Amino acid sequence: MQIVDIAEITISSGSGGNGAVAFRREAHVANGGPSGGDGGRGGSVIFEASENLQTLLDFRYKHHFKAGVGQNGGIKNMNGRKGEDLVIPVPVGTVVKDVEQDKIICDLAEPGQRFVAAKGGRGGKGNAHFANAVYQAPRFAQPGQPGLTRKLQLELKSIADIGLVGMPNAGKSSLLSVISAARPKIADYPFTTLRPNLGVISLPNGDGCIVADIPGLIEGASDGIGLGHDFLRHVERTRLLLHLVDGAAPDPIANYRTIQAELKAYPARLDNKPQVLVINKKDLLDDGDLEILLDLLKEETEAAPLLISTATREGLTELLYMLEQQLSLLPPLPRFEYEPESEADQQGHLDPVFSIEFDDGVYIVHSDSLERMLALSDLEDSRALHRFQQQLYRQGIIEALKAEGAGSGDTIRIGSLEFDYL
Numbered sequence: 001m002q003i004v005d006i007a008e009i010t011i012s013s014g015s016g017g018n019g020a021v022a023f024r025r026e027a028h029v030a031n032g033g034p035s036g037g038d039g040g041r042g043g044s045v046i047f048e049a050s051e052n053l054q055t056l057l058d059f060r061y062k063h064h065f066k067a068g069v070g071q072n073g074g075i076k077n078m079n080g081r082k083g084e085d086l087v088i089p090v091p092v093g094t095v096v097k098d099v100e101q102d103k104i105i106c107d108l109a110e111p112g113q114r115f116v117a118a119k120g121g122r123g124g125k126g127n128a129h130f131a132n133a134v135y136q137a138p139r140f141a142q143p144g145q146p147g148l149t150r151k152l153q154l155e156l157k158s159i160a161d162i163g164l165v166g167m168p169n170a171g172k173s174s175l176l177s178v179i180s181a182a183r184p185k186i187a188d189y190p191f192t193t194l195r196p197n198l199g200v201i202s203l204p205n206g207d208g209c210i211v212a213d214i215p216g217l218i219e220g221a222s223d224g225i226g227l228g229h230d231f232l233r234h235v236e237r238t239r240l241l242l243h244l245v246d247g248a249a250p251d252p253i254a255n256y257r258t259i260q261a262e263l264k265a266y267p268a269r270l271d272n273k274p275q276v277l278v279i280n281k282k283d284l285l286d287d288g289d290l291e292i293l294l295d296l297l298k299e300e301t302e303a304a305p306l307l308i309s310t311a312t313r314e315g316l317t318e319l320l321y322m323l324e325q326q327l328s329l330l331p332p333l334p335r336f337e338y339e340p341e342s343e344a345d346q347q348g349h350l351d352p353v354f355s356i357e358f359d360d361g362v363y364i365v366h367s368d369s370l371e372r373m374l375a376l377s378d379l380e381d382s383r384a385l386h387r388f389q390q391q392l393y394r395q396g397i398i399e400a401l402k403a404e405g406a407g408s409g410d411t412i413r414i415g416s417l418e419f420d421y422l
Contacts, residue, residue, distance in 0.1 A: 012149040164213045365401070
């Protein structure tokens with residue numbers, strides 16, 4: 001399977017439905033009052049962490065996701081139907097980043113965890129809401145709030161207690177298959193593994209822990225050579241590294257140095273993570289070769305390596321005890337630090353936006369919110385006109401027109417409405 005661990009997508013929540021302008025029209029009811037219903041709320045876009053997914057491959061060909069829109073309000077105080085939410089499943093360990101703000105907005109680290117990335121727009125209120133003792137027949141309604149569109153980056157960083165690292169063909173997949181129920185693809189050539197395989201092992205004390213088989217690294221991985229960055233990002237979210245060295249390789253010491261150098265060169269300084277050193281394929285080494293190898297390793301690290309063989313299963317029990325002891329000394333799995341978004345944060349994205357252009361002697365104001373408001377207002381009604389004028393001031397449009405040079409008597413156009421600047 002192709003590794004896809006980073007993706008950029010665009011999401012849009014649904015716009016809220018417009019409130020309705022309506023009046024009771026029934027037999028024997030003279031001058032029926034306002035009866036316009038409210039618009040329905042737009043659907044939200046929600047991410048959900050799923051254990052059934054292991055890559056972001058589903059986002060390779062689909063980049064745009066949109067929730068349902070709210071329906072408009074109706075007559076007889078009938079409210080519009082709510083827009084359908086869109087739930088997007090992503091692998092556990094997916095970090096969500098807002099591209100425009102360049103900040104992490106969520107870390108989906110727990111199975112079943114949900115995050116509302118774009119809340120649906122509020123439905124507009126019908127004219128029945130604006131009636132009072134003085135103003136009994138309002139001829140305007142509130143437009144629905146537009147949906148929120150965001151460009152997001154999804155990055156998968158596998159979550160595991162232990163990360164298996166080593167050169168290609170060091171035997172990591174074989175080790176994972178004999179100490180857990182995982183059945184990764186195993187073959188006698190480099191880069192058999194192209195994505196992290198996860199397995200759950202049972203430690204001697206009965207605890208379970210997750211082990212990630214990180215695809216083989218090569219020299220230059222920290223600079224992105226090969227699929228280096230794609231592989232190394234998965235190491236960031238592990239508590240302990242198990243560095244597996246092929247003892248029967250032509251130059252196991254050089255291989256050890258290569259992996260350590262790449263871990264050190266990666267921006268997150270992965271070499272600072274706790275490590276255990278394990279030499280595989282002991283069954284292929286005679287006593288003399290073992291002695292030479294161990295002497296050379298003493299010059300590289302103070303850690304005493306554990307000798308195992310995935311073929312004969314020698315040393316695996318000792319390995320599990322070692323892992324249990326090391327994990328007992330370490331803190332829980334790390335999570336990314338980020339400031340949770342509030343509803344007010346998302347609301348900030350929806351602040352009214354407008355632009356002004358001057359064309360052929362006319363100041364043209366482009367404002368979606370005001371044009372929606374105009375469509376739902378009878379400006380022949382003095383209260384509706386007053387409410388529209390208030391919005392011109394509240395949204396800063398009057399000040400902006402003044403800054404653009406508009407003066408008394410100049411023509412202003414918003415949608416199909418033209419009026420003189422006073």
